Amino acid sequence: SQTIHQWPATLVQPVGSPLSLECTVEGTSNPNLYWYRQAAGRGLQLLFYSVGIGQISSEVPQNLSASRPQDRQFILSSKKLLLSDSGFYLCAWSAGGEQYFGPGTRLTVT
Amino acid sequence: GQSLEQPSEVTAVEGAIVQINCTYQTSGFYGLSWYQQHDGGAPTFLSYNGLDGLEETGRFSSFLSRSDSYGYLLLQELQMKDSASYFCAVRDQGTGFQKLVFGTGTRLLVSP
Numbered sequence: 001s002q003t004i005h006q007w008p009a010t011l012v013q014p015v016g017s018p019l020s021l022e023c024t025v026e027g028t029s030n031p032n033l034y035w036y037r038q039a040a041g042r043g044l045q046l047l048f049y050s051v052g053i054g055q056i057s058s059e060v061p062q063n064l065s066a067s068r069p070q071d072r073q074f075i076l077s078s079k080k081l082l083l084s085d086s087g088f089y090l091c092a093w094s095a096g097g098e099q100y101f102g103p104g105t106r107l108t109v110t
Numbered sequence: 111g112q113s114l115e116q117p118s119e120v121t122a123v124e125g126a127i128v129q130i131n132c133t134y135q136t137s138g139f140y141g142l143s144w145y146q147q148h149d150g151g152a153p154t155f156l157s158y159n160g161l162d163g164l165e166e167t168g169r170f171s172s173f174l175s176r177s178d179s180y181g182y183l184l185l186q187e188l189q190m191k192d193s194a195s196y197f198c199a200v201r202d203q204g205t206g207f208q209k210l211v212f213g214t215g216t217r218l219l220v221s222p
Binding site: 100 | 153
């Protein structure tokens with residue numbers, strides 16, 4: 001069966017510090033991968049998606065970037081965090097009409 | 111662009127039936143999905159409608175009418191654990207096969 005991992009679960013970072021969130025998927029090959037952000041009490045905002053190694057599509061211009069160095073690894077990064085980057089970051093993979101989410105990383109920028 | 115509308119909040123009592131509606135506007139359409147998210151948790155997939163009609167999975171059913179750009183999620187025999195946010199999402203031909211567009215979510219509160 002397929003499993004998606006994200007870490008860390010929670011993170012508190014100061015403004016201006018860098019960020020690296022990692023997501024890995026097990027049990028499937030060549031998945032479509034996604035990064036979402038969810039502000040408290042709000043919906044899901046798609047940040048990036050990837051259909052293959054090195055292929056990244058950005059949905060929202062901002063100070064975040066994504067990379068896919070391996071087939072089942074998706075990384076979200078920032079060189080300098082902003083207060084507005086706080087939120088719940090979710091990685092997901094898709095199979096047909098369904099998406100499956102990782103447990104998420106709750107990021108607080110102070 | 112794409113937009114989806116859902117009620118922001120719905121309340122019901124245990125054992126009741128509740129319907130959460132979703133209307134959408136997209137340039138194209140592949141299907142409508144529903145996701146459940148408990149507070150502090152990640153969304154989990156509930157159902158998918160690619161064609162018109164009703165899909166049933168246990169206590170949950172989902173309906174789609176493509177001609178009306180409308181769907182709903184029906185929850186029967188409500189339990190306290192059903193208190194959560196529910197999101198509809200569309201696969202939009204205009205944005206590409208690989209992407210989903212999510213609604214803003216409906217918070218369901220189930221009381222004893």
